Amino acid sequence: MNQSDPTPQKTPDSGEGNRSRDRAATEKRILDAAQKVLTETGASGLGVNALARAAGVDKQLIYRYYGGLDGVLQALGERIALWWQDRLLDDPPISPPATYAALIERLALRLLHVLRTEPLAAQSGLWELADTSGLVGPLTASRARALGEWMARTRGSLQPPEGVDAPAVNAILVSAISYMVLASRTSPTVVGLPLDGEAGWARVEAATRRLVRGVYGA
Amino acid sequence: MNQSDPTPQKTPDSGEGNRSRDRAATEKRILDAAQKVLTETGASGLGVNALARAAGVDKQLIYRYYGGLDGVLQALGERIALWWQDRLLDDPPISPPATYAALIERLALRLLHVLRTEPLAAQSGLWELADTSGLVGPLTASRARALGEWMARTRGSLQPPEGVDAPAVNAILVSAISYMVLASRTSPTVVGLPLDGEAGWARVEAATRRLVRGVYGA
């Protein structure tokens, strides 16, 4: 142990009184930085050192406050779960749709809008797909739950037509929308459809409407 | 500085005549290992060292034969592209469908089957989504092209009904199938639909058929 340390010049408090000495604020900085790194750099590239650097915080604090990277991810998962509830439930609760078809149409278009405008939403979706290590299981569940609650509160007493497997059909629609938004982030065309401009998305919306009305009736 | 190396005992060729001294075979081992690592460990965790270890090959050979990791990925991309063409084009070329709806139905179900049974296909799809760094652009393009060629060869002179945006509708269907297969690999239920058994997939197939017939006519 010969650390010796030849340069004890301690820069004796040279200005920079940044250390805020506020645990709650520090925890928030860490969480915010994790979110930012995830949405900007992707799942890889999120390590303890990188996170500490991005947050402008000593990495020791990550261990102290969250017990490590896993704890940070878990806390971030809870935050995202809450966020999803807000986004879907705080929808304008007006004008219940007249038909089941209209209900699903609205759900689909709303989901498309949220995914397209909120990078975090799309990113967390991708995160779920890539998973490995099941850290994000609760996150998936919470989004499904939020969608379900939105349905329950908006549908009133509407019922799907007889003989149609509504859960399966709806799952297909939601899946398609999720995939297209994700894919459009890395590729200008998705399955041959140009999705780098508003025109492409308008076509998606129209086609979605058509599909919905095709199965659930006009 | 002080490498000294106290144990120069060179194990003078102690059996182990494994070095195959066959460049083509070594290149194949590297490519196979890259594919395996990608499908099993995911995009992260694929580094030069890990790859060399998995392939049982000195990493120097990766640099020599492929110029680095990028070269390996590029070569792998070409391999996967060829693979896609085989899988889709070598479909039983029999019995042209009678209607456009039947054509799309077949395309969708075939895609679902290929994705479900070939882990590499699903994995490469996910890889495209996660991208970052555009290494896999050509890969995406090649799949889209393979799908297009399959369509062209199978459709004959079938045309979609007037007034339906067929490219958009088809893109939605393909996207949905891709997403569900991907998501089912990490979660037992997708958007509330249980996809951990054959029953769930049967529902997806039935719902797909219904959607197709709903837009393109019975």
Place this chain on the structure above:
DNA sequence: TTACTAGATCACCAGCCGGTGACAGGTCAA
């Protein structure tokens, strides 16, 4: 003033990473 606590920082470690240069041994043509 003093003693104490909790927040923040520092110093350091073992280990892995991507990447390079040098070398050993086989193969084949001249």
Place this chain on the structure above:
DNA sequence: TTGACCTGTCACCGGCTGGTGATCTAGTAA
């Protein structure tokens, strides 16, 4: 035999990673 060439192997480098123990310091209560 000689020498060029090719395949495979090894040692090494700087830099970064995850993780830990010790220390510093602002604020507070006695």
